[in-house]
Amino acid sequence: MVTDSTAGAGVGGEPECSDSLRTFGAVVQALREHAGLSRAELGELVRFSKHTVASVELGRRMPDPAFVERAEPALGNTGALRKAAAHLARQPGLAAWFRQWARLEAMAISLCTYECRVVPGLLQTEAYARAVSLSVPPLPDEEEMSARIAARLARQELLSTRRKPPTAFSFILEQAVLERYTGGKEVTRELLDHLLGVMERHWNVEVQVMPLRRPVHAGLDGPLQLLETPENQWFAYSEGQKNGRLITDRKEISVLQQRYAKLRSQALAPEDSVSLLKRMRGAL
Structure with missing residues (x-):
């Protein structure tokens, strides 16, 4: 997102x-x-x-x-x-192609995310979000970056268990994303603490780590997201460089659901993911 x-x-x-x-x-x-x-x-x-x-x-x-x-x-x-x-708009920080997905995401009852590039915004810390902003050209000015980071942190309200019903979140993250040390060791240490804290505090959030070595991998076509609306309708979203696509075709969504199910079976179980994150944290 x-x-x-x-x-x-x-x-x-x-x-x-x-x-x-x-x-x-x-x-x-x-x-x-x-x-x-x-x-x-x-x-x-x-x-x-x-x-x-x-x-x-x-x-x-x-x-x-x-x-x-x-x-x-x-x-x-x-x-x-x-x-x-009819005249509602967001500031330029939200890509035009993402707006439809963002509106669906805000009302979703379940949301599944596989990510192989960066930690998803819903799980980022302020320092990590800043480090990512400073990694991808063109670089923002301070005002734009501050607004972007503030918006991202505010958006994490979606994780709240006070929502009725709370959204059920499934995240699958590549271990390589965490091993990249985006922003340096201190930023990564804080990020790992944050991930462990989210998993401990939010019973509606499941995080699985995809290990570095996985000879058969269902996510080689790239990141994907799936969500379910309160009416039990499913949507999907895929994204690349400077573009994204909201997917509504049931056959395409079915293919992505199959891939996500396979990814869940290939990633470490949530409890094993916690153990790995703790070992990574201890090694820093």
Whole structure:
């Protein structure tokens, strides 16, 4: 989600707040308060959590189309939300080709990510995100990099177990990505501590490491992502240099699901992955 637009930092970027998002959020909040509703009460009416309502109102999250359509009648049927939603935009940090996926990702009930280039953005530390930003030309200026990193860290709210329902995450990371020591030993040490902490604190997050030596490997075609919506519809996403593709064809998605299932069987089990990460941490 960067080149995965969720993973790295220099190529695609993260969802970032924009004036239009903040303005839309302010309109939602004003209409909600005028209707005498709490965030939790509006959440029940639009079938999203109160945390999602808060994120929309604060301009941190692009509202899903279903949110807009359900909120409109709940907040007076003025037509203001539909009209305002048509003008929503993010700051340039989010690659245009990634926007559709980002909107789906925000509402996903399950998300599967195989990554062989960088640690996905949802699992990055601030220092690692900065190191990635400084690795991929063209280099950002300080203001752009600060905004990008802040947005990436804020986006990690998606991992929260307070979401209803919490999103089920599966990550498969190549050991080589961690052995690269992006940013140096100190950055890598902090990153490994962070990964272990995420695995310990978030029961909805499963991390598997693909070992360096794996003669048969189902991921040789590159990184991939799969997600499931609340309506149990599946989407996939693949990405390369300066481009990405949202995949909706069921046959293509089925092929990628088969590959991801094979990758899970080829990677180390979660408990063995924890042991490997601890050994790597101890060796630094």
